[in-house]
Amino acid sequence: xxxxxxxxxxxxxxxxxxxxxxxRFLDFHxxxxxxxxxxxxxxMKGRAAGRELVRGFLTAFPDLHLRKERSxxxxxxxxxxxTLTGTHKGPLQGPGGQMVPATNRSFRIPDCTVFKLEGGxxxxxxxxxxxxxxxxxxxxxx
Numbered sequence: 744x745x746x747x748x749x750x751x752x753x754x755x756x757x758x759x760x761x762x763x764x765x766x767r768f769l770d771f772h773x774x775x776x777x778x779x780x781x782x783x784x785x786x787m788k789g790r791a792a793g794r795e796l797v798r799g800f801l802t803a804f805p806d807l808h809l810r811k812e813r814s815x816x817x818x819x820x821x822x823x824x825x826t827l828t829g830t831h832k833g834p835l836q837g838p839g840g841q842m843v844p845a846t847n848r849s850f851r852i853p854d855c856t857v858f859k860l861e862g863g864x865x866x867x868x869x870x871x872x873x874x875x876x877x878x879x880x881x882x883x884x885x
Contacts, residue, residue, distance in 0.1 A: 746816040749860045753821050756865070757809050763801055769794055773864040780870045793868075799836055804829030804847070809854065819859050827854040827872060831881050843883060850880040 744752075752771060759768040768776050769790050778787040780796060785797060800807055807829040814823040828851045835843040850871040859867035 744860065744863060746818070746821070749816055749821045749858075750814050750850075750864075752860065752863065753823055753858060753865075754811070757811060757823070760797070761808055763805075763807075765797060765801075765823070768797065769775050771865055771873045772863070773866045776865055776868065778868045778870070780862075780868075781874050785852040788818060789857045791822070800829075802833045803831060803835035805832050806830050814850065820860060821858045822862065823856050825856070826882045827852050846883065852876045852880070 754842060756768060756771040759771070767806040772790055772793060774790055775788065776793060778793055778796065780787065787793065792877040807827070809827055812824040812826060814821065816822065822865075827847065830849045831846045833845055837843045852878075855869070856871070857869040858865050875884075
């Protein structure tokens with residue numbers, strides 16, 4: 744696929760994410776996708792792991808939304824910069840597995856994700872976002 748085709752695929756993936764259509768969102772990923780996510784010491788592997796990760800965020804932030812700022816690519820790799828927003832309305836799993844109760848506070852942070860695509864599917868995800876800024880905006884830092 745061309746870079747332009749891959750960028751369109753990632754845009755459609757973002758639309759599914761913003762619609763909170765988890766099944767459609769996961770269809771953009773290979774079964775064996777590798778997910779490197781902020782705050783996770785080890786990569787997550789497979790669609791099932793991706794489902795649990797996104798489901799956890801949607802439970803904690805039912806209005807979670809990505810707004811694309813810019814995107815570009817080279818070969819099989821695509822990079823997208825977003826603004827990520829949400830309101831903390833449900834439990835959020837913190838480091839070490841403890842659950843953080845809802846703060847009812849909102850956040851707005853930069854997010855950057857790098858994707859590898861093969862055969863029209865996302866095979867690798869490298870997500871980078873301002874976790875410290877998010878925690879501060881949610882009132883979880885002293």
